[in-house]
Amino acid sequence: MLLPRVVGPTLYDQIIGLCAAAGFSPRVVQHAVEWQTVCALVETGLGVSLAPASIRRIRLKGVAFRGIESGTARTRVAVAWREDDHNPLVARLLETISQDPPDGPQD
Secondary structure: OEOOOOOOHHHHHHHHHHHHHOOOOOOOOOEOOOHHHHHHHHHOOOOOOOOOHHHHHOOOOOOOOOOOOOOOOOOOOOOOOOOOOOOHHHHHHHHHHOOOOOOOOOO
8 A cells, every 4th residue: 555656756656666676566456645544554454555654653453563674765854834933833843853863763
């Protein structure tokens, strides 16, 4: 299960490339437009998926998340905000994301 390529072509191609580098071509039997739906499909037993690490916070019965070996798969995430927004939550978010992430995958 994956998001359709049209939703995120770079991430989709990265996932397919990781599979190819591991020596296999995935058989994608179902597409979903949200990662929560992908995880729910995994929960029902329809298959497995490679997903961004941020999805680990979704808790579904019987769904396990495992990190990929550190350094083998990375993606960039951008943040956007209004330049004139003085909300302290925006300031805290920007402060938090400017910090170095912890080392290694987190399960």
